[in-house]
Amino acid sequence: MHSFANPARFLRLASHFLPWLMLGFILCFASGLYFALFHSPPDYLQGEMVRVMYVHVPAAIMAEAGYMFLAVASFASIIWKHPLADVAARCAAPIGAVFTLICLITGSLWGRPTWGTYWVWDARLTSVLVLFFLYLGYIALWSAIEDEARAAKAASILALFGVVNIPIIKFSVEWWHTLHQPASIKLVGKTTIDPAMQLPLLLMTLAYGFYFAVVLIWRMQASIAEQRLEARTRAQLREVTA
């Protein structure tokens, strides 16, 4: 665990995997968009509107997966106090926040022509909005506290508190009456999406996942470079004054 958390080793591994992750993103996104827009059937009820699913559902999956990543990194930060865990969590938060925003906006645009409304305060929509605010709160805490170690601690605790929201989002459509329909892809049991529609959905979900990984690595590389630059500048400054 600790050997992987070494920043130098991480940078070496990251630059090795980065081109492959980019390739994965390009292939999945191009083929996913092709299937989503041109080579998948309309829905018996929604017609062509069903194509919003291929941008909305992967965004929702990545919004939650991104938060779980944030939580695991925050846990590692609190228990092992490893700086790379802080870097990972801090760099992942804005990406997850953007996926949540995409999920909310596309969901709203999908809701108007199907449900008849852009927004309702049902349990599913509200809990996803709470997820967005958790991301924003996490980002805000980092910039609100000057001392890095204290900021890391406060932000990590917030991230871990917010984990309760994830099962609430997941099961909101089963526990309570909502306007949002129950899950089509179930933890146990058959998926209720036609196989011809599952393919573009799978490709787009993979594309979003690759995109998350690529942007996360870019951000982490930049963040580590920034930290090193800062440390070097400080050391030089000490030399000059001494």
Place this chain on the structure above:
Amino acid sequence: MKPKRQRMMLMGVAALVLVASTALGLSALGSKKQYFMTPTDLATRHTLSGENFRLGGLVTVGSVKHLADGVTLTFQVTDLQNTLPVKFRGITPDLFREGTGVIAEGHMDRAGMFVANTVLAKHDENYMPPEVAASLKKSGRWKPYGQVTR
């Protein structure tokens, strides 16, 4: 090693408290977290006439009738146990169909009819091409109120 163990213990206790308090908080919300009431919910609960609430269920197959004025329609909302008549004056969403879900906001009138101000369509979790739906209907495996449950 000791401070690390301590932090782990602390996190475990915090997690327990968090889960317990969330569960308590959610149960305290009671029926407020329900976006709508079903006809069965209404049958077991006394509602005042004139009180605004949301009614949800499925549009009974064969129940949608357009009145002579051209803008008012009546239909039945069912949860397959209880049924309630609804009157709505306005334009329904595209997905408002017989046999699919509906959420209407409004109040009960004296005659026991639900008068809706707004009507939203609630679809289920099934997605399929029109041909698949047509072949299900042709082979008699189509269920009028949703394909999986309810």
